[in-house]
Amino acid sequence: MLYDTDTDNAEAVLHVDEALLVLVKPAGLLAVPGRGEDKQDCLSRRAQAQWPDALVVHRLDMSTSGLVVMARGIEAQRALSRAFEQRQVYKRYRAVVGGQLANPLPDNGWSTIDLPLAVDWMNRPRSKVCFDSGKPSLTRWRLAQPETDPQAPATHTGIGTRVELAPVTGRTHQLRVHLQALGHPILGDALYANPAQQALANRLLLHAELLELPHPVTGQMLRFHSPCPF
Template sequence: MFDDAWLVHEDTHLLVLDKPAGLLSVPGRGADKADCLAARARSRWPDALVVHRLDQATSGLLLMARSPAMQRALGDAFANRRVAKRYEALVAGTPDALASDDGWGEIDLPLIVDWPNRPRSKVDLAVGKPSRTRWRVLGPGAAPGTTRLALEPLTGRSHQLRVHLLALGHPIVGDALYGGPPAARLMLHACELRLEHPATGQALHFVRAPEF
């Protein structure tokens, strides 16, 4: 069943939904993985189409299109980096605050799927695909020994934020796959989306704060 609390924006062209942690974005393999946000959205909006995904463990803002033409337009916007995404995460330890004027640093490490250990990805300087993440310290986390970060992925590789933060030496809290400190969930949330509405040209800005 679709939960009304997940609806952030609805118009005749697109939807913006707040996916809870633990719910798949799209169906997985097998009958036991049929339940997902896309299926629940289609129970209310039969024309809803997938544009992009979030990891099952990640919560936050997710766009869906309401026609094939809008699905293509939004897909092109993502592919051409005309959609700005921001995440918040709680990480282990205390990354050094940066001395840059805007306080943002960048992780520029190529990534590739770690095939023998799927679904993990890994840094591979020889054959990895270019992958870039901007990060900034927001303050201390709620738990001792943790820090809250703002994250902006400039590319969209599988598990990019999780692997980049591991490489930085500060894995995300609750990320059992990459050795983060244990927690009830992965402390990673897609909190902000900015884009131009493909049909109207209107500047859209959506924010949904994390629960952690």
């Protein structure tokens, strides 16, 4: 296993004010409760234990780490939900995908994956590309820009490629399915990577690293960053 990352499942708090929380969810922790007694521990309940007015606005897959915003109170939840619906929120992820992925655009511009997605009902919880009944789904991607740390790993790692991802829509497993459709699934992905690619990491190598959104009360644009842990 070439990617052996920290498995600590303690969440971090980046920002707290009267209207919102910004948290960093670790990989392996549910964002909201699941079905069954063994799936009740989650980011939202941990937050509500300290801030009882905390309300869910969006989610990350259990296997994905990174930034999650929660509203404090129903009015803030409505404002933040509206910002997501109106695409006033910018999200950027970092991932390592299998193989050597090349950007077809000059100067490493943002390439686009435009493939409709639908739930794969015969193979839940998977999703799939479906041109008949799928919902429009759009992802922008480029090769990962160097980190400010001069010791940061190169874009091409020998077994995979580091990429940055900016989803325009928010379908279930959108980034994971779109990258699989390119022929470069995310390493460590138990649903969409092949066994060899799964074995290269002890977690899904997908991290929500950047979040820009308007404050639900003041409207001021806020920017939050969480360094990629792999």
